[in-house]
Amino acid sequence: MQNSNYLYNSNILEVKNLNVWYRAFQALKEISLSIPRHHVIACIGPSGCGKSTFLRCFNRMNDLIPGTRISGQVLLDGQDIYNSGVDPTEIRTHIGMVFQKPNPFPKSIFDNVAFGLRINGFKGNIKEAVESSLRRAALWDEVKDRLNKSALTLSGGQQQRLCIARAIAIQPAVILMDEPCSALDPVATLKIEDLIAILKEEYTIVIVTHNIQQAARVSDYTAFFTMADDRSGILVEFGKTNEIFSNPKDKRTEDYITGRFG
Amino acid sequence: MIDTFHEKLEELKKDVIDMGNLVSNNVEDAINSILTGNPELARKVIKDDDKIDDYNAMIEEKCMYILALYQPVARDLRLIQSINIIVIYLERIGDISVNIAKLTIRLYEKDKKQLDKDILEIIIEMSNIVRSILDKALKAFSKEDSRLALKLDQMDSSITDLQKALYQKMYKTSVYHSEDYIKLVTNISLLSRYLERIGDNSVNIGDRVLYYLTGDFRHIHSDV
Numbered sequence: 001m002q003n004s005n006y007l008y009n010s011n012i013l014e015v016k017n018l019n020v021w022y023r024a025f026q027a028l029k030e031i032s033l034s035i036p037r038h039h040v041i042a043c044i045g046p047s048g049c050g051k052s053t054f055l056r057c058f059n060r061m062n063d064l065i066p067g068t069r070i071s072g073q074v075l076l077d078g079q080d081i082y083n084s085g086v087d088p089t090e091i092r093t094h095i096g097m098v099f100q101k102p103n104p105f106p107k108s109i110f111d112n113v114a115f116g117l118r119i120n121g122f123k124g125n126i127k128e129a130v131e132s133s134l135r136r137a138a139l140w141d142e143v144k145d146r147l148n149k150s151a152l153t154l155s156g157g158q159q160q161r162l163c164i165a166r167a168i169a170i171q172p173a174v175i176l177m178d179e180p181c182s183a184l185d186p187v188a189t190l191k192i193e194d195l196i197a198i199l200k201e202e203y204t205i206v207i208v209t210h211n212i213q214q215a216a217r218v219s220d221y222t223a224f225f226t227m228a229d230d231r232s233g234i235l236v237e238f239g240k241t242n243e244i245f246s247n248p249k250d251k252r253t254e255d256y257i258t259g260r261f262g
Numbered sequence: 263m264i265d266t267f268h269e270k271l272e273e274l275k276k277d278v279i280d281m282g283n284l285v286s287n288n289v290e291d292a293i294n295s296i297l298t299g300n301p302e303l304a305r306k307v308i309k310d311d312d313k314i315d316d317y318n319a320m321i322e323e324k325c326m327y328i329l330a331l332y333q334p335v336a337r338d339l340r341l342i343q344s345i346n347i348i349v350i351y352l353e354r355i356g357d358i359s360v361n362i363a364k365l366t367i368r369l370y371e372k373d374k375k376q377l378d379k380d381i382l383e384i385i386i387e388m389s390n391i392v393r394s395i396l397d398k399a400l401k402a403f404s405k406e407d408s409r410l411a412l413k414l415d416q417m418d419s420s421i422t423d424l425q426k427a428l429y430q431k432m433y434k435t436s437v438y439h440s441e442d443y444i445k446l447v448t449n450i451s452l453l454s455r456y457l458e459r460i461g462d463n464s465v466n467i468g469d470r471v472l473y474y475l476t477g478d479f480r481h482i483h484s485d486v
């Protein structure tokens with residue numbers, strides 16, 4: 001079997017010597033790290049250090065930005081997603097994304113979740129698939145009686161869970177989340193955090209957050225990024241979250257998480 | 263930049279240093295009270311221990327508020343956690359000083375008893391070492407000096423040797439068998455036990471300082 005060794009590889013994603021440029025500006029420099037399957041990985045670091053850029057490398061969203069250039073490798077189950085034969089839209093069915101501001105389509109709650117299934121040519125029972133996704137996103141009980149109402153009638157926290165339901169409907173292996181709670185109140189935030197803990201049983205989650213307590217609460221591993229002197233983003237430290245938050249190895253990490261940064 | 267959080271941490275550290283100085287003074291006074299047979303000084307030790315207890319409660323309360331309001335991490339978290347435990351050791355050392363002070367009162371309230379010169383010398387030697395360990399542990403904390411904290415264990419080992427020598431002296435001289443002498447000897451062996459405990463607690467403080475400074479849990483597991 002061609003891919004037999006990836007089954008034994010506990011890392012679902014591997015980043016090797018990744019560099020990203022926006023025209024002449026290098027936004028990420030020589031990033032290497034491995035992301036273990038069914039874990040939550042938090043990316044933290046000061047504004048502008050390249051966290052969102054890093055996240056967008058995993059589903060080739062940077063390809064959509066003119067002037068972007070990438071070198072290095074991003075391996076999904078051992079296969080480089082930047083290989084010339086790879087179709088970026090195919091990648092996005094394996095790697096879903098949830099954004100900072102909930103961005104449901106101006107359609108019904110049902111259609112928001114069904115949309116991804118339909119365009120991916122889903123052959124099964126759509127109703128069941130929508131229900132199961134809404135259940136897994138811990139939203140079902142709140143919306144089951146109003147599935148045909150517009151998604152825009154939901155609260156911000158509900159909209160965000162709807163976007164999570166939409167992302168998981170197509171059964172991705174990885175879910176990327178870019179500051180998913182920054183527009184939510186503490187209760188809605190806690191719901192998303194609880195949801196993340198449940199989702200990691202089935203998915204691998206990479207989350208960018210500015211709230212370092214949230215990173216500490218939800219993640220198993222933490223990656224700390226910062227800016228080098230030329231303002232390009234570098235990875236300072238990657239390790240188990242409980243170690244990063246009790247005994248970081250690098251002084252820059254410590255200064256940042258203890259609020260001594262800048 | 264105004265940084266109330268780190269100002270509060272500095273303030274907390276100063277409280278621990280102040281508490282440490284009170285404890286150190288009380289250890290010194292307690293030992294002096296028994297060596298010079300001064301019940302007056304012993305009573306002052308007992309009275310001053312209340313201040314130490316107050317510091318303990320006040321510091322614990324401040325730690326709670328800092329944890330609740332700022333959720334410190336990394337070095338800051340290790341500092342709070344270590345302080346919480348260091349003040350328990352300090353409070354215990356305070357209590358041991360009170361016990362020594364009570365020995366003084368028991369032995370010297372009515373009349374003066376003469377301690378054998380050899381025994382006295384060993385006690386003085388033990389006291390000096392124990393006080394030095396405590397003061398070095400406190401200094402390691404205030405100066406954030408892990409090299410100093412690492413030395414304490416070694417110093418503590420000489421206490422055991424001195425204790426053995428002390429017991430031998432006491433067995434030799436107890437041929438007199440008078441009731442008074444047996445009472446004296448019993449109290450002196452208690453005193454040596456108290457001094458040893460002060461040494462142990464001080465070494466523990468040093469271990470917490472090491473954990474705070476290095477983040478290495480091995481320092482707080484016993485006998486590494």
Ligand SMILES: Nc1ncnc2c1ncn2[C@@H]1O[C@H](COP(=O)(O)OP(=O)(O)OP(=O)(O)O)[C@@H](O)[C@H]1O
Pocket residue numbers: 022025027045046047048049050051052053054065233
């Ligand atoms: N489309 C783009 N074109 C040019 N430069 C960009 C583009 N997107 C991001 N950058 C630059 O790349 C660097 C990294 O940006 P990125 O958005 O990845 O940072 P971030 O860590 O996510 O910041 P924040 O925490 O503020 O969201 C910044 O200097 C930013 O200005």
Ligand SMILES: [Mg+2]
Pocket residue numbers: 051052053178208
């Ligand atoms: Mg960003």
